[in-house]
Amino acid sequence: MRRYGVAVDIVLAVAGIALDVLVSFESWGVPSAPAWLGLTLSVLVGGAMGFVRRWPGPVSFYLSGQLVLTDQLGAYTVNSVQILVPIALGALAYQSRWRWIAPAALCGAGATALNIADPGVAFTTPGWFYSAAAALVPVIVGRYLRGSEGRLPEGEAQGFGPDVLLAGGGVALSVLGTWREWHTGGLPVSVNGLLVVLAGLSLGVVRRMPGMVFLIQALILLVADSYAMKAADTLQGMLMVTVAVFAMRASWGWTGVVYLAACGVTALTLVDHPSQVTAWRAFLLMTMVATPVVIGRYLRGRRLAAELERTMTREAEKHIAARMRADRLAERERIARDVHDIVAHHVGAMVLRAGAAQYALPPGPVADALADIRATGHQVLEDLRGLLNVLRDPDPPDDLPLAEPADLVVDAVERMTAAGLRIKLDLDPKTAHAPLVVSTSAARIVQEALTNVLKHAGPGTDVEVRLALERRRLVVEVDNGPPAAPPAGLPSSGQGIPGMRERAAALGGTLIARPRPGGGWSLIATLPLGDTPPGPLLGDSCRITRTMGERR
Numbered sequence: 001m002r003r004y005g006v007a008v009d010i011v012l013a014v015a016g017i018a019l020d021v022l023v024s025f026e027s028w029g030v031p032s033a034p035a036w037l038g039l040t041l042s043v044l045v046g047g048a049m050g051f052v053r054r055w056p057g058p059v060s061f062y063l064s065g066q067l068v069l070t071d072q073l074g075a076y077t078v079n080s081v082q083i084l085v086p087i088a089l090g091a092l093a094y095q096s097r098w099r100w101i102a103p104a105a106l107c108g109a110g111a112t113a114l115n116i117a118d119p120g121v122a123f124t125t126p127g128w129f130y131s132a133a134a135a136l137v138p139v140i141v142g143r144y145l146r147g148s149e150g151r152l153p154e155g156e157a158q159g160f161g162p163d164v165l166l167a168g169g170g171v172a173l174s175v176l177g178t179w180r181e182w183h184t185g186g187l188p189v190s191v192n193g194l195l196v197v198l199a200g201l202s203l204g205v206v207r208r209m210p211g212m213v214f215l216i217q218a219l220i221l222l223v224a225d226s227y228a229m230k231a232a233d234t235l236q237g238m239l240m241v242t243v244a245v246f247a248m249r250a251s252w253g254w255t256g257v258v259y260l261a262a263c264g265v266t267a268l269t270l271v272d273h274p275s276q277v278t279a280w281r282a283f284l285l286m287t288m289v290a291t292p293v294v295i296g297r298y299l300r301g302r303r304l305a306a307e308l309e310r311t312m313t314r315e316a317e318k319h320i321a322a323r324m325r326a327d328r329l330a331e332r333e334r335i336a337r338d339v340h341d342i343v344a345h346h347v348g349a350m351v352l353r354a355g356a357a358q359y360a361l362p363p364g365p366v367a368d369a370l371a372d373i374r375a376t377g378h379q380v381l382e383d384l385r386g387l388l389n390v391l392r393d394p395d396p397p398d399d400l401p402l403a404e405p406a407d408l409v410v411d412a413v414e415r416m417t418a419a420g421l422r423i424k425l426d427l428d429p430k431t432a433h434a435p436l437v438v439s440t441s442a443a444r445i446v447q448e449a450l451t452n453v454l455k456h457a458g459p460g461t462d463v464e465v466r467l468a469l470e471r472r473r474l475v476v477e478v479d480n481g482p483p484a485a486p487p488a489g490l491p492s493s494g495q496g497i498p499g500m501r502e503r504a505a506a507l508g509g510t511l512i513a514r515p516r517p518g519g520g521w522s523l524i525a526t527l528p529l530g531d532t533p534p535g536p537l538l539g540d541s542c543r544i545t546r547t548m549g550e551r552r
Contacts, residue, residue, distance in 0.1 A: 013050025016084060020046045024076035041070065041077040049084060056092035060104040063088050064111040071115045082115060086138040093142025101139055109135040140257065144211045167204025170238060174200035178224075178235070195220050199235055203242070210246035214258055217242055218265045225269040236269060240292045247296025248303070255293060262289045343384065351377035372418050379415075405436070408443035413465065416450040420459020423450070428468035438527050441507055442467060442476045445500050449478040449523050452496045457520065460484030473509070474527045482519030500525065 020042040045066050052059045063085045070078040085108050093101050113131040174196045182192040199220045206213045221235045243262050247255045266289055271281075351374055358370035413423050431439065446465060453463055457480055466477040497513050500523075504511040509527040516522050 009050045009053060012052060013047045016046030016049030016080075017042050018046070019083065020077055020080040024080065038075070038077070041075055042080075045070075045077055045081050045084065049087070052088050052091045056088055056095055057100045057104060060085070060088040060092050061107055064104075064107040067111040068114055078115060082112065082134075085111065086134055089135055090138035090142040093139040094146050095142075101143075105135040105139050141211075141215065144254065163204045163207060166206060167201050169200075170203030171197055171200035174235065174238065192224075195223060196235075199238060203238065206242055206245050210242055210249055211254070211258070214239070214242045214246055214261070218261065221265060221269060236266065239265070240289070243289065244292035244296040244299075247293045248300045249296075255297070259289060259293050347377055347380050347384070351381065372415075376415065405439040405443040408440070409446050409465075409467075412443070412447040412450055416454055416463075419454055421450065421454060421461055421463050423463045423465060426464070426466040426468075430469040431467050431474060434469065434474050435529055438474050438507060438529055441503050442474055442525070442527060444503060445476050445511070445523075445525050446478065448496050448500050449476075453478070453480045453521070457481075457483040458485055461520075469529075472529050474529065476523075476525040476527070478523040479516065480520045481516075497523075 021039075024038055024042065045063070048059050048062055048066075063081055067078060067081045067085055070081055089101075089105055089108050092104055109131045112134045113127065116127050116130065175193075178196050179193075182189045182196070199217050202213045202216050217235065217239045221239055224235055239262065243258060246258050250258070263286055266285055267282075270285065354370045354374040354377060358367050358374060361367045361370070409425075409427075413425050417423050434442070446467075450463065450465070453461055461483055462481040464477070464479045466475075468475050497511075500513075501511045504525050504527060507527050508530065509525060511523070511525040513521065513523045
């Protein structure tokens with residue numbers, strides 16, 4: 001960025017020198033202005049523009065002094081300095097504060113007045129007006145560009161369709177309203193046409209830069225009033241449109257400045273002689289220019305009111321969402337408290353009693369069963385603890401470790417094998433490509449299905465568990481034979497199969513559970529893979545076939 005800034009400074013310096021050379025080189029070589037002196041003045045004057053970005057204040061004072069000096073020397077360089085002084089003042093107004101702008105503008109206006117004043121001739125009102133305008137106009141432009149006044153809000157800046165329509169409509173209006181007058185006046189037809197087309201095209205950017213468009217159209221209107229007076233009427237209407245757009249975008253302060261400027265430009269175009277100025281005509285002129293200002297301010301108020309309403313609506317929606325979230329969190333907290341006080345208490349007591357009974361009995365099948373009950377109870381408490389954490393904190397960090405679905409399946413098979421089931425596990429290697437959410441649901445279905453087999457068929461029952469990918473679906477099959485012994489009739493909530501069916505339906509799948517002809521039950525769950533990203537069901541890449549719990 002630093003190199004880029006230096007390059008810009010060099011370009012500005014070269015442009016300033018080139019401007020002075022083009023303006024004054026014809027005077028080089030005369031006895032009063034030798035070529036070396038003209039080139040030196042060009043470098044001293046134009047080269048200062050290379051520092052205008054970094055030190056606009058000193059450059060403004062320096063050029064004002066050069067304007068007085070070259071005017072006293074009678075050098076043609078004074079014409080280029082008169083152009084560079086407003087540029088430096090505009091850069092100063094864009095970057096600095098009023099405590100620097102005001103004295104620099106006064107110096108620039110004074111130097112301009114000395115330049116245009118002729119010795120022995122009284123200084124006229126137009127001379128004072130020009131001197132003040134030469135310093136005031138660039139300051140106003142610089143301050144306008146410094147702020148965000150009149151700029152199109154970011155939310156409305158999308159798309160160039162309205163800009164293209166405005167530009168096309170502006171060109172059509174300006175051309176159709178003025179083309180008969182292009183051959184009149186002192187300017188060539190091509191120049192008149194170019195100015196009119198430029199005025200129409202400027203409407204294409206009026207939404208984004210209404211202030212700059214106002215300056216362009218005001219200058220074109222003044223030129224048209226001087227050389228093609230009848231064409232000025234159409235351009236005056238376009239200027240009023242720009243004033244309305246500016247009033248809709250800018251604050252009251254800048255709107256007042258543009259209103260006064262528009263009144264001045266309109267007066268210059270409508271009044272041919274000072275004797276025509278009357279109080280009534282001045283009132284009508286000010287009212288005419290005030291009309292687009294009032295329309296623009298009204299539209300601005302409507303737009304701000306709509307934005308305020310949208311903001312209030314968004315805030316209300318956020319407030320409602322926050323209240324709903326707070327209510328949900330309170331309900332989850334109540335559920336977590338009840339689960340902790342009731343379920344965890346009873347499971348903890350069961351684990352303690354099973355542990356005490358295990359150590360009170362000699363080693364054997366009963367002690368092993370109590371150890372399994374104790375281990376299962378500990379696992380239930382761990383799962384409850386995780387569930388309670390989720391209930392109390394519904395937005396856990398993303399980097400929390402998640403249990404692998406493969407571990408869930410293997411753990412369920414091992415626990416149910418230890419409880420007495422004879423399980424044969426068959427995993428297709430293609431299941432490694434199943435999405436994580438699908439494979440996790442499949443693992444939970446396997447857990448619940450094996451739990452149901454243990455409850456309703458009892459230990460010693462043969463069970464076959466199969467997981468495979470078929471036609472973009474993960475198929476889970478759990479088949480068990482008839483009970484090896486009369487079941488113990490363990491308590492059941494009756495929510496096992498409905499819960500598994502809901503889990504499958506949540507993924508767009510199905511679950512069928514029905515009795516087998518020869519005894520036992522068959523459960524088939526079909527889970528579509530969908531468009532979720534793949535996640536491994538098992539880390540192994542080969543088919544896993546296990547037979548567990550076989551009796552010797």
